[in-house]
Amino acid sequence: MPDDNFTIDMLIQKILTTDKQYDLSKIITAYEFAAKAHEGQTRSSGQPYIIHPLHVAYTLAKLGLDTQTICAALLHDVVEDTDACYGDIEKKFGTEIAQIVEGVTKITELFKSVEEKQAENYNKMFGAMEKDIRIIILKLADRLHNINTLEHLKRDRQIAISKETIELYAPIAYKLGMYELKTQLEDGAFKYLYPDDYKNIIIELEEKKKQKQELLEKTKEKIKQELKRQRITAIVKIETKHLYNIYKKINEKKIGMDEIKDLFAIKIITKQKQECFMILGIINTLYNLIPG
DSSP: OOGGGOOHHHHHHHHHTSSSOOOHHHHHHHHHHHHHHTTTOBOTTSSBTTHHHHHHHHHHHHTTOOHHHHHHHHHTTHHHHSSOOHHHHHHHHOHHHHHHHHHHHHHHHHTTSOOOOHHHHHHHHHHHHHHOHHHHHHHHHHHHHHHTTGGGSOHHHHHHHHHHIIIIIHHHHHHTTOHHHHHHHHHHHHHHHSHHHHHHHHHHHHHHHHHHHHHHHHHHHHHHHHHHHTTOOOEEEEEEOOHHHHHHHHHHHTOOGGGOTTSEEEEEEOSOHHHHHHHHHHHHHHSOOOOO
16 A cells, blocks of 8 residues: 555554554554654655654554554654654653654664764663663664655665664664564665665575475475364464565575575474474474484
8 A cells, every 4th residue: 555545543453453452542642643643744755744743653552662663653753853842742641752753853863964883873762772672673664664664765875774774773673573574674675775685585586486486385395284184273374584585595605596495494483382392293293304
């Protein structure tokens, strides 16, 4: 669905699919406040500015963040880019939300003006984490939407933002155990840092996926049937190695894609930790182990 059609209703629908308790009235009020504050403002793409905080809030809802963080996501650019101030947010939404918004604004300001040493950047990020980890998670979600809308910026800005994303933001997502977010940030940045390599890997990967698809599907179904027979509830899905990881492996090991053995994987997810060992036993029964 095009970004222009992204609405508060889509965010609410996402929230309603979770099993967490949210204050929907507060979230809608935060959206209305942000929409009014950003009225008339547009992004580089020409889209209404409010689309961006909606996307950030949606990402955080998917990650299971709380009402305060989602409200702060909707409001995160209000202090920096509109006439509203910290006091306005604190008065209407409380100190907790205002402090998250202020924390994100301060991080944004820290990296705006100068290119600094990586260690200093990390120190500033970790300093923000000590105050409230939600500030950093919100900033990561903010960067994710920005990296996915880089096509509207000049080439030098694309390169600078992509480099910063891979060197600073993606490693922090990894340190926080947010692997999916880390890979999304890396793949988004990779597209602009090395566009030719990005396109070549996508083309070659699609070709290999066509070759392996039938085998992967058969294997997936075989495993699902055996788990069902053993009365184990699990999600079984086919995953493709992330693009930037493929690029790194090709360059670090000086090999071709034909030599990468884990381009595709079958992932099995279960709720019970002890079931992992049972599933491992089932896989060892169904398939021969390759030494090493």
